Amino acid sequence: MASVLRTSRTKPVWSALARARFSSTAPKNTTLKERLAELIPLELENVKRVRAEHGKKAFGPVIVDQLYGGMRGLPALIWDGSVLDADEGIRFRGKTIPECQELLPKAPGGAEPLPEGLFWLLVTGEIPTQEQVTELSKDWAARSAIPEFVEEILDRCPPTLHPMSQFSLAVTALNHNSAFAKAYQDGVSKKEYWGPTFEDSMDLIAKLPNIAGRIYRNVFAAGKLPAIDPSKDYSHNLSTLLGFGDNAAFVELMRLYITIHSDHEGGNVSAHTGKLVGSALSDPFLAFAASLNGLAGPLHGLANQEVLIWLSKMQSQIGENASDEAVKEYVWATLKGGQVVPGYGHAVLRKTDPRYTAQREFALKHLPDDPLFKLVGQIYNVVPDILLEAGKAKNPWPNVDAHSGALLSHYGLTQMQFYTVLFGVSRAFGVTAQLIWDRALGAPLERPKSYSTAAIEKMFKDKS
Template identity: 45%
Template sequence: MDELKQVLYGKILEQRPRVRRLSKEYGKVLIDQVTIAQAIGGARGVKCLVTDISYLDPEEGVRFRGKTIGETFAALPKAPGSAYPFVEGFWFFLLTGQVPTMAQTLAVVADFQRRREVPAYVFEALRAMPRDLHPMAMLSAAVVVMQRESIFTRRYSEGMSKGDYWDPMYEDACNLLAKLPAIAAFIYRLKYQGDTSIPSSPELDLGADFAHMMGIAPPYDDVARMYFILHSDHESGNVSAHTTRLVASALADAYYSFSAGVNGLSGPLHGLANQEVLRWIQAAMDKLGGVLPTEAELEKFLWDTLNSGQVIPGYGHAVLRRTDPRFTAQMDFCEKHLPDDPMFQLVRMIYRIAPRVLEEHGKARNPWPNVDAQSGVIQWYFGVKEYDFYTVLFAVGRAIGVLANITWDRALGYPIERPKSVTLDMLEAAAGISGRG
């Protein structure tokens, strides 16, 4: 058993008694109440999911295993010559809550290198698809096609103890996560680079190998490490995370479950937001004459946007009430690597002006930028100018968090999700009103 798996198993044995005690001895303790607005409004804000992987704090943003983004980046071992952590070390951290040593991190790097070869039939299936198919559909299909590799499905069919379900789920999660960068890069080069795939380089870590397979020189390796970590997890209630866990709760394997999460991520209210923001930034630049505007010109443009009934894309968040730390992390990267890029300069100027305009406008509960406000600008700068592919990058990162979550769900024996529904008549009766008339 590899060291990460041993550490994880020790953590599982520590957590199982806590779950049993809470369920058996304190199961009737009330932790929330549900309003009609929440029932109709997508269960927003209802506290009914459990995860230790990440928590979204309204003031501090996402915390990974209790650490802020800044603390996470500072604590984890860095790739040689890089300011950013190994994705493999972050995987160790999300699974165990324990900051790995460099030796432990490099052991996971080596383990992923052994796991990363993608079956040839997956690439053959992708080549058989129409070239104009959306890359997210291709990614989802590739993951489902690869389901035949599921260790959990095989071992479950052979018969195994429920207490051991986590073990093959861990193996499937590691195998899938190790292979996803190669699948994503293959889709990119198949669709947009004339089907000129670049083989994986056996000595590279996950982030550097992805940049290599994309055909983009450093520091795009750091972009990959940063981007995948920042997009890895955001509590469990967002569509991609919740869908993955919901499907897995039926004892579906990691391939079926993550493919379902990819499908949810593809929606315009979720993973497509970053490309929509980039389109808006580029359109704004065009409308302002193709050059960086003055602050007065930009302020007028923002007011015209709001007064026409439109929103400022990338600003506002359902939970956060301050600038998204993921935005700040990307801003720091841009200040170092592309400070003179016109689109980044416009992003920076919008950041100075938009919050004040939104506060004066008075309709935004949170006038601060979220992660989508500039992530597309970074990809565009490094040559990834195909908007549709941005959500695939999001999906590779999101896999880290959701696969860690479903491994723990199996370890702690969480049951199938089955919330109860009510009718409109029942809601009207609870509200003391009569419907239909």
């Protein structure tokens, strides 16, 4: 479909100072850990300055409806990797998705950014060199093997156990070899917490393709799991483990997919859960396993599965190449049946999700004639107006989940129960980047105050 994506024009939320801080490229000839060690003392001073200047200032009111409404919009967390603005969309360390696509290093012959570069950006705020990204690929490949007992855990899982449950089990079990847990038991200084946290985070990200590949092969496919190729990038190895490494377009899709799903500021369930559990000094494996359990919910990461189910049902009922009127009738029937249109609306965004836009542009380039993609385009053209007419959504625009299933299924990855596992592999990048900085900056145990309904009533009664 050739429709123009509907977006609103707004002023950027990032100040000139913030843009300057996060616009530099990484110094050459340094590893990620070496660069991080250089940046930590600088950021400690920066945080100290911000708290000295602004620490006693009010930062937004709290109303009772926010307490009952899931803390919606409540400013309560520091999350440095990304910021989500309701009108502008997501920025990774100040950079939009199109900017990341342009600036981050690519694989030879590729057009999409390498997730290795995105992780470097999330951790440092800097664009790495091609050589630094290549070394990061090699480092992750060298760390990629999972313990035999974790392999046995996965192999003994019944195929009826949801892939996300298996994913969480395996990541939790990796805690057995946690560098942070061992260092903490050995009495490591608080100032050095970030070092073993970094090592655990690197190990975690590196091992996720082997875990995801083993789950996919056990549940949906056959054949021996191939070995990680140290000469290939992270997304290529993940694609190979899933059985799609020979398809260059699928590999490119994985590079884009992991990049745009990596982080979405700290208030979403998976990110917040990882930060919360990590604040108790649980190691990155335990913290991220908790993130995965939140991601597995149908109101979060499982939504991409829900979208494809809905699309498949629609396609089976109205057929391929159906008219706009047939699509409208099906959407209205969904709403009148008391259901929502999956993939539309967002807790924060009030425009078309830039991650949806990136996937749409990929589809227009690689699979413009795919019937399911055409249906996704038709839905985009009709659903927002219907939702506005029905009064069903403050934000009638599509989010990232509205598109990803159509892309994956086009290349033969049709097992929708597995989709959230890919989301989980991606989300590890943002969660671990923040965990590293939380330990480096000495972030405290997260402990918000809660109130009972009776206490709220008494509070306002006493004030009246």
